[in-house]
Structures are given as C-alpha cells and as structure tokens.
Amino acid sequence: MNPGVIVEQAFDNAEAFGMIVVCAAGNSGTADVTDDNVGYPAKYPSTIAVANTTIFNTRAGSSSTGPAVTVAAPGTGIFSTIPVVDGSYQFKTGTSMACPHVAGCIALMIQAGVSDVNRDGSFKDEILQVITETAIDLGPPGQDNIFGVGLIQVDKACKKIIDGISPPTGGPVFGKPTNLTASASGSTVTLRWNDNSNVETSYQIRFGSKVGSTITWRGSWEVASDTTSVRRTMPSGYWYFEVRAVQGVNLTDWSNTASVSVP
Numbered sequence: 001m002n003p004g005v006i007v008e009q010a011f012d013n014a015e016a017f018g019m020i021v022v023c024a025a026g027n028s029g030t031a032d033v034t035d036d037n038v039g040y041p042a043k044y045p046s047t048i049a050v051a052n053t054t055i056f057n058t059r060a061g062s063s064s065t066g067p068a069v070t071v072a073a074p075g076t077g078i079f080s081t082i083p084v085v086d087g088s089y090q091f092k093t094g095t096s097m098a099c100p101h102v103a104g105c106i107a108l109m110i111q112a113g114v115s116d117v118n119r120d121g122s123f124k125d126e127i128l129q130v131i132t133e134t135a136i137d138l139g140p141p142g143q144d145n146i147f148g149v150g151l152i153q154v155d156k157a158c159k160k161i162i163d164g165i166s167p168p169t170g171g172p173v174f175g176k177p178t179n180l181t182a183s184a185s186g187s188t189v190t191l192r193w194n195d196n197s198n199v200e201t202s203y204q205i206r207f208g209s210k211v212g213s214t215i216t217w218r219g220s221w222e223v224a225s226d227t228t229s230v231r232r233t234m235p236s237g238y239w240y241f242e243v244r245a246v247q248g249v250n251l252t253d254w255s256n257t258a259s260v261s262v263p
Contacts, residue, residue, distance in 0.1 A: 001040070002185075008044055015046035018122040022103040024095035025049040026064035033059070033146050036066035036183070042095075043068045045192050045229040048106075048128070052076060052098040053151055057138060063095055065145045067183035067260070071131055072138065072147040073101035105131070105154040112161040117173060118198040120226045125195050130157050132179060132194075142256075143179060172199045176252035177243045182260035187236070189260055192229045193243050197252065200225045200245035205232075206254075208240050215240050215257070222246065234262045 002008070014021055026039030042049035043066070052063035052075030059065075060076050075098025082090040106127055114123050114130070132143075134157045135150030143149050175196035183190050191205065202225055208217035223230050238261045242254040 002043075003040055007041070008046075011041055011044045011046045015122070015124070020106055020122070020124050020127065021047045022099055022106065023047045023049055024099040025051045025066075025069050027052075027062040027094045027096075029059075029061060029063045029065055031061075033065045036068075036145070038064045038066040038068040045190055048102060048124075049148070050075075050095055050099045050102045051147055052093070052095045053138070053147070057136065057151060059139075059146050060093065062093075063098075063146075067145055067181055069145055069148040070128070071102055071135060071149050071152050073098040073105075073152045075099075075101075101154070102152055105152055105157055108154065108158050109161055112158045114161050118195050118226065120195065125228060128179070129194055129196070130160050134160055143181060149179070173197055174199050174245060174247055174250065174252060177203065177245060177255040180241065180243055180255040180258040182239075182241050182258035184234075184260045184262050187233050187262055188231055189234045189239065189241075189262060190229065190231050191241055191243070191258065193255060195226060195228050195245075197245040197247075200247050200252075202246045203227055203243055204246050204251070205230065205241060205243045207234070209237060210240065236262050238262075 023042035025042045028037040048070045049068045051069050051072040052060040053072045054076040076093045077091050078097040080090050080092040114126050117126050132149040134153050137150040138147040177193040180193040202222045204222050206217050206220035208215045240259045242257050244254045245252040
C-alpha cells in the first residue's frame with residue numbers, strides 16, 4: 001500500500017536534491033511473474049528498486065516483480081551481520097540482501113569518477129546508463145519486470161567509468177532518451193526514462209494504441225527539460241508511449257516504445 005503523498009514527496013525531494021535512493025523491491029513475489037507486487041518505497045519512480053537473484057542467476061521465488069524493478073543483484077544465502085551464538089553470523093535471503101550490492105556499486109562508481117554529463121545536479125542518470133550497459137541481461141531481452149535491466153556487474157560498471165568509456169564530460173550532448181518504462185496505478189500512468197541530453201529545451205511524449213499490429217499515434221504533449229519522469233491520466237485501454245528530446249526545431253530520434261494497460 002502506498003504510504004501516502006507526503007512520503008512520496010519526501011522521496012521526490014531527495015531525488016531533486018541529487019540523492020540516489022536504492023530500495024529493496026520486496027519479497028512478495030509469486031509464481032506469476034506478471035504480477036505487480038513491488039513494495040513501497042521501491043515502487044516510487046524516484047528510487048532504484050532492486051530484485052533478488054540466486055547463485056544460478058535465476059530469480060529468487062520471493063523476489064517481487066513489476067515495472068518498477070530497476071536492476072537485480074545477488075540476495076540469496078548472503079552472509080549477514082546478524083550474530084549467532086557461536087560467534088559467527090547468519091546467512092540471510094531477500095531483496096534487502098540484494099539492495100546493498102547496488103548501493104555499494106553506486107558508491108564505487110561515484111568514487112571512480114562518474115560525471116554529471118547532463119548537469120542536472122545528480123549522477124543518477126549517468127549511473128543507470130552505465131549499469132544498464134554493463135548488466136547481464138537475464139530473462140526476456142531488454143528491461144523486464146523480473147530483473148529490470150539485468151544482473152548488476154560491479155567490476156564492469158566501475159571499469160567502464162575508470163577507462164573513460166562512459167559518455168564524455170562537458171560540451172553539448174543531444175542524445176535520444178533511453179530505457180523508457182511505463183507503469184499504471186489505476187488511471188494514472190507513470191513514465192520514466194534516461195535523460196541523455198544536456199542541451200534539450202523540452203521533451204515530447206507521444207501516445208497511441210494498436211490497430212492490428214500497427215501503432216496509431218493519437219497525440220502528444222511536452223514536458224520541461226531535464227525531466228526523467230512524468231505522470232498522466234489515461235482512459236482505459238492498452239497504451240503505447242515514446243519520448244524524444246527537443247532543442248528548438250531540432251529533434252532526436254524517438255526512444256524505445258513502452259506500453260501499459262490501464263484498467
């Protein structure tokens with residue numbers, strides 16, 4: 001259950017201040033991986049939601065699933081800090097054990113010198129881009145509701161930054177948005193994407209529906225520059241979305257297509 005507007009605003013404020021909040025996705029998963037059972041605050045767009053994988057790089061059965069899942073990390077049979085009587089420590093399982101792997105990875109990436117390419121006061125976009133590019137893609141190709149962008153690889157993510165393979169710092173960057181995702185809560189659709197431009201004047205979002213196998217675009221709207229998430233009330237139906245960056249009369253290509261069913 002959503003704790004409420006005040007709690008959500010607190011997490012939004014943290015993100016706006018440049019903080020990167022990493023949350024356990026939750027341990028409410030079922031055998032039906034199409035269920036949306038990610039818990040709060042991980043379900044907020046302002047956070048990074050972490051799923052739990054096993055030693056075999058499969059989903060832990062209790063790991064919550066849903067569009068809010070950002071990335072996966074080992075969380076099964078992890079040596080914890082909970083003491084036992086013999087002076088040793090317990091092994092624990094859950095997304096709370098997976099979550100610190102991602103938080104630690106992000107801390108190392110910042111230490112390695114990740115740059116705020118789009119100059120929005122946060123490393124979050126750049127970090128998610130590098131994590132996406134270096135993660136092991138598990139499950140369905142691309143981002144999915146089980147593993148998000150895939151299994152985090154701390155060494156490769158940090159090496160990419162140290163080797164300077166991440167996007168160059170400084171200068172104008174006008175790249176199309178990536179990793180567009182869509183989720184629905186009632187009639188409210190939440191869209192999230194990676195901002196890959198530091199010179200855009202706005203973002204254009206278009207929406208449509210399918211007739212047969214072809215998407216018919218029904219309309220569009222624009223949001224402010226440096227925006228990476230937006231909410232919009234949509235009528236009942238199955239909707240498709242794409243987003244692109246705008247700089248005056250210049251336009252990037254459209255992002256990937258994201259879809260969601262509105263009850």
